[in-house]
Amino acid sequence: MVDTRQLGRQPGSMRTVSRIVTLPEAFTTAMASVPEGQEIELDLRLEAVMEGVLVTGTVTGRLTAECSRCLEPLSEELEAGFQELYRYADDEDGTASAGEEDADDEDEDYYLEGDLLDLEPVVRDAVVLALPLSPLCEPDCPGLCSECGVKLAEAGPDHGHGDGVDPRWEALRSIADDPGRK
Known part of the structure; x- marks a missing residue:
C-alpha cells in the first residue's frame, strides 16, 4: 500500500517514491519465477490527475528459472515497467460506484482505498508478463x-x-x- 495524502488531490502535483518490498507470494509462470520472500525494488512516480492518481513505475528483482533446453538453473535480473490509473472513489463512504456506461469497465479499473493505493495486482501482472516464457542459459544453448x-x-x-x-x-x-x- 502506498499513501497518497502528501500528493494531495490537486491535478498536476507529482511525487516520487522508492521502496524495497518482500514478496508475500511467488510470482510464477511455467518455467520462471520470482520466489516468495524475494525482495523487489519499486520506483514509482505518482501524479494527481482529474480522475485520480496516475502511477508510473518500474519493478526490479531477481528471477530464478531453468534453461528450457538444458535444464541448467539460472538466475538473472528482471525489470518490468507499468502504468496504471487509480480512480478516486465516488461515494462519501470511500467506495467506487459506476454508471450504466461504465458498468463493463468496472472490473478493469483500480480505485484508491481512501488515500491508499494497492499496487500488488498491478506489480504482479507486470512481473509475470515480463518473465521469460522459454528461459535460456545462453542464446545458442544446444x-x-x-x-x-x-x-x-x-x-x-x-x-x-x-x-x-x-x-x-x-x-x-x-x-x-x-x-x-x-
Missing part, C-alpha cells in the same frame, strides 16, 4: 542429447550414438538387405 541426455555443450563434437537406426526397425532392415528372401 540443449540435451535426445539419446542419452548429456548436455551437448559439454559433450564435444565427437559425441554420437552409432548409425542412428532405431532397433525396433531392425527386422525390416534384414528384409531390405535381402529382397529375395521370403
